[in-house]
Amino acid sequence: MKYIHFALLFIFATLVFTSCNNSDDFKLSQSVFIHDTDYPGLPIYSEWGYNTFGAYLDRTPFISDNYLMPVKVMVKPDTCLLAFTGRTQVKYEEATLTFYLLNVQPKTFFELLSLDKRTFDLSDKHTIVSFRNGTKTDTLRVTEGVFVIKKAQKLLVDKEEKKVVLSGTFSMKASTGKEPISINNGRFDVSVDDVNFFGKR
Secondary structure: OHHHHHHHHHHHHHHHHHHHHHOHHHHHOOOOOOEOOOOOOOEOOOOOOOOEEEEEEOOEEEEOOOOOOOEEEEEOOOEEEEEEEEEEOOOOOEEEEEEEEEOOOOOOHHHHHHHOOEEEEOOOOOOEEEEEEOOEEEEEEEEEEEEEEEEEEEEEEOOEEEEEEEEEEEEEEEEOOOOEEEEEEEEEEEEEOOOOEEOOO
């Protein structure tokens, strides 16, 4: 009986070890949500590729979760879109906040490294910010705000370049046409690779 238990334990351990080795890429895509004690409901600001983001929509947290891809990068002929998808904490609806960065045209996700220490004025008339909540999408009229990529860095695994990590902050005051909205204390720490980078078509 002891031999059977030992054999089963050995088989289980082997399967776990093998699955861990084969799922390194999957693990790198998981979110590590560490709560910010100073800003309840939001993740801490980090630069480790935790695959999280968060902001207050007025006073309500809008954050990434483990079930949705936190960011997608889409390159258009003259613009690069960074779309952050998560859930609002009132009705727990899926929502997407998208920043359109004019004259940013990376050909590969590694070219996102050129965004290191870049600041974008969201009130510039050429900058577009949209917000989709459920099935409704609004283009925000931003009166003041900034989107800052504090750090763009390579993520190395066993000395092999795997992803680009973008970390930064954002905040703005805007209106949807009918009512004003404040998006503040925004922070993101997300990784980009071939899975969530969509080049120019």
